[in-house]
Amino acid sequence: MTSQFGLRADELACRRDDRLLFDALGFHAEKGQMLEICGKNGSGKTTLLRLLCGLRQPDEGQIFWRGQNILDDPENYRQTLCYVGHLSGLKADLSPYDNLCAESQLFGVSQDAVEPALQSLGLGREIDIPCHRLSAGQLQRASLARLLVRGADLWILDEPCASLDRDAQLNVQTILENHALAGGTVVFTTHQPIEFKRADVRQLWLSKSPGDAVDA
């Protein structure tokens, strides 16, 4: 199981409030692959994604990116990673454009991609409206626009299609597939019935009873 170009997790275990969420969890997602984390509410999907981002440390086990433990060179790892979670990460008093421009400087990437990114998510008209006046779906789109700004290889997405309308869901689906087809890696969770036809999607089921999380 030598995985030089993708994400690999070995023997992960995580406890939350004395409850074992998962244990001995191992999986890998290669370059060009999409990995869907499946499981019921409360089965630890979000926690697993946060482990993969390095926002939380696993109680046991290690995570490797391109064959290197993500703790060895966290700054470099974060450069190749883009996480979109439940929270938008956008300041309510600033417009999506200003938010993403400030963020692109934080990540050391060009601001030129901000406007096209917002446009391709259908926010061309809302580009200069403060985020507190956007609807939940528009906010989610603005949050997803950072994927196109960042130019990261590994996308970690927690319910990217939450509160999006049907068209926007299809749009996001295309964006994710294109990323995978271009050689990126996508790890995501979703409760929407989305069918990815063009990309190589694998599923990982998290189960509540310890030990029987299976790599399907």
Add this chain to the structure above:
Amino acid sequence: MRKAFFALLGRDFTLAIRRPGEIVDAWMFFILIVCLFPLGTNPDDGLLTAFAPAIIWIAALLSTLLSLDRIFKSDFLDGSLEQLLLSPQPVAILVFAKVLVHWVSSGLLLILISPLMAIFLGLPTEAIPVLMLSLLLGTPVLSLVGAIAVALTVGLRGAGLLLPLLLLPLYTPVLIFGSHAVQAAATGMSAVGPLYLLGAILLLAVTLAPLAIAASLRISVE
């Protein structure tokens, strides 16, 4: 790295300017506390002047406490803290930018109004430059040390009074040396000693606090 620092600085200043109420509240609080003392005592017996340095310094501590929460709270709630921690830049440098914005919008404003407060409490005019200098050295420490405690408690529900309970003991050295410097100047003695000590505390806080804040934030977002 420098670009990221200034980008964050710019963003937070813009945000602070768009919410002027939060800044003005803490500033008015400072002014009101100081103004209540002359009303509650007899201004003629000299006691007020004797207590003036302590009153101004305690008002500065309380007003800082009131405004500390905003350093990380909104970032924690809207998820920008996560993105900040996921950025490839050293987090200690980025949090320094955030603390700097807090200091400019709290401590610096207190320094600007402090001469007026000093006159109001009858502090001798010779002591006013020392008062301003002591605040200039001391209030950044309040912001820096306060940010550590805020970073630790930002994820807690119902933290309420925890922040003042954690911080007021930690603020005592700044209070002691700050008000002693002003007292010395008011009685015609040299204020250099306490000011040097304040400066030393500031240097220590500037170098070590950002690291502690960054580590505390990582614990808080877990």
